[in-house]
Amino acid sequence: MYKTIIIIILAFLISCQNTENKEPESVTPERGRQHQGRHRRGFRGNNPDRVTLKIEYRGDTIFVPSGSPVSKKLELLTIKSQDYNAQFVTTGVVKPLSGHLAHVTTPFDGRVVKSFVRLGEKVRAGTPLFEVNSTDYLETVRTCIQARQQMELAEKNFLRKKELLESGVTSRKDYDEAKMEFELAEKECEKTKSILEIYNLNPQDADMAKPLIVRSPIAGEIVQTDIIVGQYIKSDAEPIVTVADLEKIWVIARVKEKDLGTINLKDRAEVITESFPDKPIKGIVNYIGNIMDEQTRSVEVYLECDNQERILKPGMFVTIRFYRELDNAIVIPSSALLQDEESSYIFMRIAPDLYLKKSIYAETIGERTVIVRSGLNEGDNIISEGAIYLR
Incomplete structure (x- = not known):
């Protein structure tokens, strides 16, 4: 047991002696550089020649180092106003x-007895289209003729009373009555004439012996016709002739x-x-x-x-x-324009490697072109390609 204790003590003394005799390792400049290199490789990877250049964002200003990969993808455009044909x-x-299309039907209920036109025919305003036998039309014509005859009779009576008044043979009262009767008859005649004119009918052609002739209201071409001779149609029926x-x-x-x-x-x-x-x-x-x-x-x-x-x-x-x-227009490629939730914007170069995010108002005028309404001036330098890398 004593031998074991002595051996342990001797081993301890020998170890302490070796430590005292060992000289401390000197740190040379070369070894310092190697140490710093190992420190940098912790950030740069295993390739000591590779340098990472970061893009810096400061509000709306962006710094893009000229040696960075993103900088090589950017293309610049100097703004110039120009005359532009937008499309x-x-x-x-x-x-x-x-006013160049007319759908024609009969203004009075009746039976179609004759057709005057065919599909594709060119017509003038007033050209006969078809003929209709209508009792309602004949009744309107009869009323118009009667009103015209009564007006003519009242006019003759009025003129006679006027001559008699000037000769002192009749009284002022008889003259006034004749005048009033003439004025009433004249208004009644005008009313019946206007009814025919509403339907594009000439009151001067009104005749009890003639059927209703429906005429074209405009000049043009017959583009649709459904005229059937012998057909009975009503005034509220679908049009049977279309002129365009x-x-x-x-x-x-x-x-x-x-x-x-x-x-x-x-x-x-x-x-x-x-x-x-x-x-x-x-x-x-x-x-x-x-x-x-x-x-x-x-x-x-x-x-x-x-x-x-x-x-x-x-x-x-x-x-x-x-x-x-467009005169003096500012036109940029659509690749230069970016959008966010609030507005459209571009990146404008304000100094070497320094860009400003700037809002503009622009309108698309082509598949790859936009026109700038406000926000850019002639001479401004913007990113035309690669702006998406700075978003």
């Missing part, structure tokens, strides 16, 4: 011009709210049909609606178009391409 595309429908003047025609475009600011009266447009896509038809903006459709968020814009070749037909769906010449 956008929408859809629409073809309709006749106001299609030399000029409406194209009603549905324009979205965002595009309204680019349209003015007299702006030009092109109308394209599926049947003749290679024959665009020119149109002029004639009217811009004042009511917004709540469901489609669009406004009706009326184009007046020449339709000599009859390419445009009422009810047809078409594509409309609007054009507008």
Whole structure:
């Protein structure tokens, strides 16, 4: 046991002696640099040559180091005002011009006895369309003729009383009575004449021996006819003849709210049909609606178009391409424009490697183009490509 204790003591003394004889390790500059390198590799990875350049955000200002990967993806554009031909595309429908379409039926109940027109025929205003035998019409004519005869008789009596009064043969009372009778008869005659004129009938042609002739109220073309000789029709029946003047025609475009600011009266447009896509038809903006459709968020814009070749037909769906010449416009690519919940904005270069997030008001005028209404001036330098990397 004593031997074991002596061995442990000797081992302890030898260990202490080795510690005292060992010289401390000196730290040279080279070893210090190696230590610092190991410290940096903790942040940079295993490649000591790689340097990470971070983008710094300070409110609306962004610092992008010129050596960073993001900086290499940015393309700049210097703003210059220019004359620009703006255009956008929408859809629409073809309709006749106001007053250029007439649906015709008989003004009195009766039986059709004759037809004067055929489908596709061109007619003038007043051209006979069809003939109707109508007792209601004959009764109206009889009343008109009687009123005219009574007026003529009352007029003769009035003129005779006037001559007698001037000769001193009759009294003022008889003269006044004759005058009043004439005025009443004249008003009654005018009333019966106006009834016929309402139905586009000439009171001078009213004759008990002649049937009712229904005439075209406008000049145009017979585009629909359902005349059947022998058919009995009522005055409130569906029209049996349609006359349309299609030399000029409406194209009603549905324009979205965002595009309204680019349209003015007299702006030009092109109308394209599926049947003749290679024959665009020119149109002029004639009217811009004042009511917004709540469901489609669009406004009706009326184009007046020449339709000599009859390419445009009422009810047809078409594509409309609007054009507008803008003077001194500021136009930027859509890739430069970003949006958030509050506004549209771009990134403007205000110093080397320094950019400012700036709100602007812009409108889309093409598939890849927007026009800036406010927020940018000529000479400003903005990011045209790669702005999305700074969001």
